[in-house]
Amino acid sequence: MKALVGAKLIDGTGGPVLNDATVLIDGERIVEVGPRLAVSLPPRTEEVDVSGMTLMPGMIDCHDHLASKDYGLASRMGYDSPLSLQHLRTAKVLEQTLEAGYTCVRDGGGLDAGFKQAVESGLYPGPRLVISVAIISPTGGLADKVTASGHCYPHGDPMIPSGVADGDDPVRAKVREMCRVGADVVKFATTGGASSRPGHGPLDIAFGPKEVKALIDESRALGRRTMCHAVGGPGLRMCIEAGANSVEHGSYLAEDPDLSKMMAGEGIFLVPTFEIYEYHATLSAPHMQARSRALMDIHKESLHQALAAGVKVVAGTDAGGYVHGDNAREVQILVEKGMSTMQAIQSCTGWAAECVGLEKDIGTISKGKYADLLVIDGDPLKDIEALRRPDSIKLVMKGGVTAVDKLPVKEAEPVA
Incomplete structure (x- = not known):
């Protein structure tokens, strides 16, 4: 057995901090949590x-995209380097x-099931993975990858099929196809986005109500949760009314306060992904910059309305401009936009585990949960940026196995 002793404990539930805590671990699970004096350590x-x-x-x-690297056309089409590279x-x-303290990631598209198998089998280190494989949309939507010249992106990998589907029955078939290749969650789009092609922006609709209902019904029948890319306009309302499990982006929620109330009532999570808009507003193509800047103010107001209505807001980077390893920048931005530091920590722990459907095993520190733990030199409740600083991350543990250990080495006791 192993015991982490003496730290200030933030358990991920939003409850009071426990000082001088002990967490006792047996194998991959936590077996006891409490004040140091209340936890007896076995011999x-x-x-x-x-x-x-x-x-x-x-x-x-x-909401990450672990296989994505940048927004260059050659890179996005997979033409810039061999697949092996x-x-x-x-x-x-x-x-x-994982080294940045992230022990679980829900991937929003582009990651095939082989990476999850590699991590789960111990072949390669990484966070727990919840994968969607590829986004589903109608012709002309986000899954319909066509260049300005009219050429389609290739879909040569059978493990990452095209997500384009039109009509109720083809949408159902596409859900089944994604599940066949290993999708844990079904991702779909009901609007365009900041980074989508000119003419299909954040307020433009994708799919109709019957297609969305068919998609969600089929996903539920196959035991899958759904995550919906929906930024604003009629498509945002459509996905909420249909009962998607989480709304990705939701930037224009504040245009209709009813939507936040509906989300709270149905237990729908909001993944605002502020970090990606911060990136698009400064470094992307001109039409992407304009769209991102246009939604900045209402996006912040949407966060406030959602929190006031009781919506659980969770952290997702959307790759953060493909600056991997700095995922906690999104948590910092949530505080900058108005969340308390405790809420921001819940957004990447307890609430986040509920969003990805793994709350029985991860997200909070309690008896029976996996020992997915992070030790920080500092106090993120006072300085949320501590979660981003590599030198502050002293210990990362996933399932009881240490992935990062930068704890001070104690000097050996002198021999008498």
Whole structure:
């Protein structure tokens, strides 16, 4: 057994901080949590002194794109390097993300099931993965990847099929296809986005109500949750009324306050992904910059309305401009936009685990949960940026296995 002893404990539930805490671990699970004096350690337990530090659950990114590298056309089409090199780069991103304190990631598209199998089998280090494989949309939507010259992006990999489907029955078939190749969650789009082609922007609709109902019904029948790219306009209302499990972006929610109330009532999560808009507003193509700047103010207001209505807001980077390993920038932005530091921590721990459907096993520090743990030199409740600083991350543990150990080495006791 192993015990982490002496830290200030933030358990991920939003409850009070526990000072001088002990977390006892047996194998991959937590077996006891409490004040140091209340937890009895069995003989031969390895004690790890984390006094003066903060112990919290491993963080969760609810919307990343681990296989994506940049917005260059050649890169997005997969023409800039051999597939082997692309896959090795993605493997390195998995490792970097885990080292940044992220023990779970829900991938929003582009990651095939092989990466999840590699992590689960212990072949390569990485966070727990919840994958969608590819986004589903109608012709002309986000899944319909066509260049300005009219050429279609290739879909040569049978493990990442095209997500284009039109009509109720083809949409159902597409859900089945995504599940066949390993999708844990079904991702779809009911609007365009900041980075989509000119003429299909954040307020433009994709899919009709019957197609969305068919998609969600089929996903539920196959035991899958759904995550819906929906920025604003009629498509945003459509996905909420149909009962998607999470709304990705939701920038224009504040245009209709009813929507936040509906989300709260149905337990629909909001993944605002502020970080990607921060990127698009400064570094992307001109039409992407204009769209991102236009939604900045209402996006912040939408966050405030959602929180006031009782919506659980969770952190997702949407790749953050494909700056991998700095996922906690999104958590910092949530505080800058108005969340409390405790809410922001819940957004990447307890609430996030609920969003990805793994709340029984991860997200909070309690008896029976996996020992997915993070030790920070600092106090993120006072300085949320501590979650981003590599030198502040002293210990990362996933399922009881140490992935990062930068704790101070104690000097050996002198021999008498």
